[in-house]
Amino acid sequence: MTITRPRGFRAVGLVAGIKSSGAEDLALVVNDGPRDTAAAVFTSNRVQAAPVVWSRQAVADGRARTVVLNSGGxxxxxxxxxxxxxxxxxxxxxGLLGISAQDVLVCSTGLIGERLPMDPLLAGITAATEQLSSGDEADAAASRAIMTTDSVPKTAEATTASGVVVGGMAKGAGMLAPQLATMLVVLTTDADVDAATADAALRGATATTFDRVDSDACMSTNDTVILLASGASGIAVEADELAEAVRAVSADLARQLVADAEGASHDVHVVVRSATTEQAALAVAREIARSNLVKAAIFGNDPNWGRIVAAAGCVPEAVAPFDVDHLSVTVNGVEVCRAGGAHRDRSEVDMTPRETLIEVDLGAGSATGDIWTNDLTHDYVEENSAYSS
Amino acid sequence: MTITRPRGFRAVGLVAGIKSSGAEDLALVVNDGPRDTAAAVFTSNRVQAAPVVWSRQAVADGRARTVVLNSGGxxxxxxxxxxxxxxxxxxxxxGLLGISAQDVLVCSTGLIGERLPMDPLLAGITAATEQLSSGDEADAAASRAIMTTDSVPKTAEATTASGVVVGGMAKGAGMLAPQLATMLVVLTTDADVDAATADAALRGATATTFDRVDSDACMSTNDTVILLASGASGIAVEADELAEAVRAVSADLARQLVADAEGASHDVHVVVRSATTEQAALAVAREIARSNLVKAAIFGNDPNWGRIVAAAGCVPEAVAPFDVDHLSVTVNGVEVCRAGGAHRDRSEVDMTPRETLIEVDLGAGSATGDIWTNDLTHDYVEENSAYSS
Incomplete structure (x- = not known):
């Protein structure tokens, strides 16, 4: 169980007929309270899908009772x-739930620029409200119904010391980028918290988890991460305790998104250390994570530190002050570049594990930042040239 | 004839033994004067190769007699x-030419992080100075000797109304990026001009040609574009006339670089119109040109305007003010998106030509900017994962 593991939630996933494939394409998550606390963060793309525009204003009062999510458009x-x-x-x-429309959040994912088939969608919603339940089956169906090119559903959960539960589900397998990915995430908790606490926990969690995923530098029009709190545990949890649990579930889901990125054969963790500021570290990590030459080299199991250094050198000095002559690069534990030049032989690096760790030391300060990305593979090209999304 | 077509130049290309393949890997271009005017622009990557550091200071006085270029490292x-x-x-x-070392410019291209084999390099230079000549054969050999993953040598020339000749050769087939590509370019002219005029002509030309090429957003450590003027025509050409000829040759070479980009199956011209400023237009064009999802869609012959709009939406409002509801996208002449939404059917777009034209109208002003890029293909991934460069 995941999203309905926290007390006070029901969910469902079913086939509404939006996807031509006949797969599940509609999910509902309902918060039965007593609280209706809600928080959400959205894509920073200036092109925002209709459901993003709707949900942003609907959640502005810190309250929501339900989320309806569709894939297929x-x-x-x-x-x-x-x-x-x-x-x-x-x-x-x-109307079906007897609540205000302002308490309904909406998420959609799929092809841009096409209208949704409203008849099957509305009929599906009617059917969905009659099938809401708690438990493994509902959670699994809901997490499957939001998938697009995802190969597996993604769920996570955590329980805090005081007994509060946080559950979550996510979809996303491409267009994974800074300030959120093509990614829909619903997190639920039975903590008894107000909107400000929920909002702070959610923003803190996304900043260090989903925002650190940069699969292909492409930012979606539909990204949405929602946290619903039912208060059904009756536990007025400390803000920090909730924040940590929300962060843990978010980190788990973010890692699953990276692992399932379209066509990837390596999950790449870029860690930049000894930067003047965290922002500088993140800028360098992101530039490396976005380099197609670095990503293609990793696909080829080539610890090509020259491409890593060249990518780092593209970050303006004003953004990340460092001296190239003090830069070192370690790939999977082998320091292949020290003081800006060749050090240990690249043949010593074992690139066969799925996870590739690139550690860059800027020798400029004490701040650290990290980004998760993927390699650039034939399958990425195949999926994104053959699949209109 | 190309680089020795302007009077006053000799060149050579030969096998020095730097490349393990046994292909030509060393080129010389010598300016026999009477003038020794020179100008150059270099990569803005903070990681700068040794030859870039050298040549930057050597050309600072506006004079140079020769350029030595090696591939293979x-x-x-x-x-x-x-x-x-x-x-x-x-x-x-x-020493061999009886000139000052300060009048020698050096360019290198190949794998980062490896020392050059100096014995064959110096022996090759000795041999090269004995084989300098003018004519088709020398030009062809020199243009071949600077190739790395290039599939064809790239040369161009132009003659102005007053009879001044401009010739050029270029290499570059990947890591093609803003503010220059992995690209070595030598331009020659027999115009009788001073260093300031040559510098202005070169900077004006690169800003609207080489700087507008963004094959894969990866900026090299070695990019160099050099203009040598011999004055051998005796024609003190007007600055504007020279600038136009240098621009024409640069544009020709830049277009050849795009056409030969690693693994590309489409050359993509992104033109952004009705922007508030040229800078805003270029920012939007570059964001579209850098989107792996757009590039993969073009490889798949899919005029996926949703990805184009999503990429445009990633540009911050402060950089490029525009209203998404006024945005239109035309692909190969078919306006698939108008007023931010679907317009003509994407099936009307013929994506089979090698050249793809993406026109975006921002509806915000009257400025235009364009970027050339390539699609993202299996061959790009193959070349850049299998080839350590």
Whole structure:
């Protein structure tokens, strides 16, 4: 169990007929309270899908009762008609649940620029409300229904010392980028917390987990991470305790997103140390993580530190002050570059494990930052040239 | 004829034994004067190869007599020893030619982090000075000797109304990026011009040609573009006339670089119109050109405008003010997106030509900017995972 493991939640996933494949494509998560605390973060892309525009204003009051998620269509770049579709979706669900439409959050994922098929979607929502339940089966079906090119559903959970439970599910397998990925995440907790506490926990968690994933530098129009708190545990948990559990579940899900990135054969962890600031460290880590030449080399099991150093050198001095002559690069534990030049032989590096660890020391300060990415593979090209998404 | 077509130049290309393949790997271009005017622009990567560091200071006085170029090794990230190698190279050649080492420019390209084999290099330079000549054969050999993963040599020339000739050769087939590519370019002219005029012509030309090529967003440590002017025509050409000829030759070479980019199956021209400023237009064009999802879609002959719009939306508002609802996208002449939403059907777009034209109208002003890039293909991944460069 995951999203309904915290007390006070029900969920469902089913086939509404939005996807032409006939796979599950509609999920609901309902918070039965007593609290209806909600927080959310959204894509920073200026092109925002209709459900993002809707959910952003709906969650502004820190409250929500339910999230409806569909795969099979992003409802992005669909204009006023697309927004009306999202509005109708929320109205329809709120009528069935006897709540305000303003307490319905909506998430969509799939192809940009196409209208959603509203008849099957609304009929699916009607059916979904009759099948809501708690337990493994509901959780599994909901996590499957939000998949697009994901190869596996992604779920996680954590329990705090005081007994509060946090559960979560995520989808995302490409367009994974800074300030969120093509990624829908729903987190649930039975903690008895107010909106400000939930919001702080969620923002703190995303900043160090989902925001650190940069699979292919492409930022989606639909990214949404939602936290719902039911208060059903009756435990007024400390803010820090909740924050840590939300962060742990987010980190677990983020790691699963990286592991399932489209066509990847290596999960790459870029850690930049001895930077002047965390921001500088992250800028260098992100530049390395975004280098197609670095990513292709890793696919070829080549610890090509020259490409890593060249990528680091593309970061402006004003963003990350460091001296190239003090830079070292360690790949999977072997320091292949020291003081800006060749050190241990690249043949000593074992590149066969799925996880590749690139450690860069800037020799400029004491701050650290890390980014997760993937290698650039034939399968990435194949999936993203053959799949219109 | 190309680089020795302007009067006053000799060149040579030969096998020095730097490349293990046994292919040509050393080129010389000598300016016999009477002028020794020179200008150059270099990579803005903070990691600069030894020959870049050398040539930057050598050309600072606006004069140079010769350029020696090697493939088979970048001499980057090689520390003080690598710089000493470059220095020795310049000293050796200057001794043979009876000139100052300060009048020798050096360019290297190949793998980062390895020392150059100095014995074959210096012996090759000695042999080269004995084989300098003007004409097709010398030009062809020189342009071949600077190739790495290039599939064809790249040369161009232009003649101005007043009879001044500009010739050029270039190498580059990957790591092609903003503010220059992994790219070595030597331009020659017999114009009778001073260093300031040559410098202005070169900087103007690179800003609108080589700097607009962004094959894979990876900026090299060795990029160098050099212009040598011999004055041998005796024609004191107008600055504008020279600038236009230098620009024309640079544009020709830049287009050839795009056409030969590693593994590409489409040359992609991204034109952004109706921006508030040229800088804003270029920022949007570059973001689209750098999107792996856009590039993979083009490889798949998919005019996926949603990915184009999503990429445009990643540019911060402060950099490029525009309203997504006013944005249109035209791919190969078909306006697939108007007012931020779907317009003509994507099936109307013919993606089979090698050249793909993406036109984005921001509806925000009157400035235009364009970037050339390539699609993301299996062959790109193959070349860059199998080839250690």
């Amino acid at each position: 992003a409802n992005a770049c669909t204009g006023p008609d697309g927004f009306a579709d999202t509005h109708r979706t929320a109205e329809h669900l709120s | 970048a001499n980057a990230c090689t520390g003080p020893d690598g710089f000493a190698d470059t220095h020795r190279t310049a000293e050796h050649l200057s």
